[in-house]
Amino acid sequence: MYFVIKQAIEIPEAELLKMYRMRYKVAVEQWGWNIPTAKKGLDKDQFDTRFTTYILVYNLNSEMVACGRLNPTVQPHLLSEIFPHQCEFSGVPKGKSIHEFSRFIVDASKLTHSQQVRLYLLVCLVATEYAISIGLKQLTWLTNKSKYIKSIVVWKTRPLGLPQHYPDDDAEYIAAIMDTTNEAVRRLRRFCKLEGPIPLSDIPICDSAQAA
Amino acid sequence: MGTGVIMGKNITEDGLLAIDKIEHTETLEAALAAFKVFVSMYGFNSVAICQLVNPMLIDLESPPIFITDWPDKWKEHWWSNDYMQHDPIILFLLKSRKPFSWATAYQYASKFGKKILEDSRDYSFNDGIAFPITTGIGPMGCVSIGADEVPFDPQVLAMIEIVSINCYMHIVKLNGNEHEYTMAKLSKRENEIMHYVAEGKTNWEISKILGLNEYTIKDYLKNVACKLNTVNRAHAVSTAIRNGLIIA
Numbered sequence: 001m002y003f004v005i006k007q008a009i010e011i012p013e014a015e016l017l018k019m020y021r022m023r024y025k026v027a028v029e030q031w032g033w034n035i036p037t038a039k040k041g042l043d044k045d046q047f048d049t050r051f052t053t054y055i056l057v058y059n060l061n062s063e064m065v066a067c068g069r070l071n072p073t074v075q076p077h078l079l080s081e082i083f084p085h086q087c088e089f090s091g092v093p094k095g096k097s098i099h100e101f102s103r104f105i106v107d108a109s110k111l112t113h114s115q116q117v118r119l120y121l122l123v124c125l126v127a128t129e130y131a132i133s134i135g136l137k138q139l140t141w142l143t144n145k146s147k148y149i150k151s152i153v154v155w156k157t158r159p160l161g162l163p164q165h166y167p168d169d170d171a172e173y174i175a176a177i178m179d180t181t182n183e184a185v186r187r188l189r190r191f192c193k194l195e196g197p198i199p200l201s202d203i204p205i206c207d208s209a210q211a212a
Numbered sequence: 213m214g215t216g217v218i219m220g221k222n223i224t225e226d227g228l229l230a231i232d233k234i235e236h237t238e239t240l241e242a243a244l245a246a247f248k249v250f251v252s253m254y255g256f257n258s259v260a261i262c263q264l265v266n267p268m269l270i271d272l273e274s275p276p277i278f279i280t281d282w283p284d285k286w287k288e289h290w291w292s293n294d295y296m297q298h299d300p301i302i303l304f305l306l307k308s309r310k311p312f313s314w315a316t317a318y319q320y321a322s323k324f325g326k327k328i329l330e331d332s333r334d335y336s337f338n339d340g341i342a343f344p345i346t347t348g349i350g351p352m353g354c355v356s357i358g359a360d361e362v363p364f365d366p367q368v369l370a371m372i373e374i375v376s377i378n379c380y381m382h383i384v385k386l387n388g389n390e391h392e393y394t395m396a397k398l399s400k401r402e403n404e405i406m407h408y409v410a411e412g413k414t415n416w417e418i419s420k421i422l423g424l425n426e427y428t429i430k431d432y433l434k435n436v437a438c439k440l441n442t443v444n445r446a447h448a449v450s451t452a453i454r455n456g457l458i459i460a
Binding site for chain 1: 224228231235345346352367370374377378381382384440442443447451
């Protein structure tokens, strides 16, 4: 697997398009998310900005298999603009040391269940290592109950509000805040059977060449 | 901001405080006690936390969790009569992803299941609610709490559910059974067989090397496929190598 973490402006447009396409395929077509801004096979919204940092994961065939999005909470982001009602306990957390983690997508069609579980953890690990490296203390996210449960295993996780049911998706979502600590990194490395940091790669060259 | 005051208490503050207290505990019993303090403020008088595992799929480092504050007599009665296999709450848990009341489980229970819940009333288990802890692949456990009368305020129940989830996962962490995230280990024999498979040997060849029946080898490999969630021989080998279960 190749793990890439880059800011939006460092990523070629072709790769961003691939990511928007994968997000649409998984989130809209498979999970049935109702995303008003998603159209023409692309999931791109107002929070895909120049301030956004992306995690992109490619398999050995240079196919994109997972992605995640990190937005500074001092800028408009999903929780502040669309889902503030999910943070009823004490408001939407904002600050320089807090980023929002969203659009965490793993393309299950290319992976077995055990590969998905492992990749899920690897993306959590790479996000946590990156967050610590740039001085972030916490990540927020809006997630379903099942992923909230998983996040507790990984990070110290607190709810920001009660779960709310969305009839269009027939799912309950909960906003949460997680501490990005060295303890979380240790736990994730143990789960992934890794002893050191995940090496970060550049975008696989042959893939970009094909896209171009 | 914040949810309202209910039953003269602030459920948000109580819930968040309970999560903090639970996460500072270092034993299963202390975590259970901290959780009980929270739910008893809302009229609940018993707690049971259990972990569901499929022993075919999972090698646990320690036994599955089953902790309760039940009276010793009821605990003994429950175990000695093998109620685990028939308890309507556990059976209903397998098909419900949402919290359900004990009364609902009773409705769908077998005759024997109904008897279990009726017996439990002798120990003051009149009603209660069960919170399934489910992930994408199904139920992994349950937090079940009893009360004379279940409070049906949705805000209270929603907060109790969140505290239950945090408590359950903390207990799982304490017990070292985070099986959702760790691949099942292969047994010594399975490991040995996978080494020969990785070397390209056939089932017949492996059976001769190990002095076992060829069908036994097939059975071992079926178990390996089940544990690793793989579809064929090559897939099993590559998955086992990738996950460090065998060394290439």
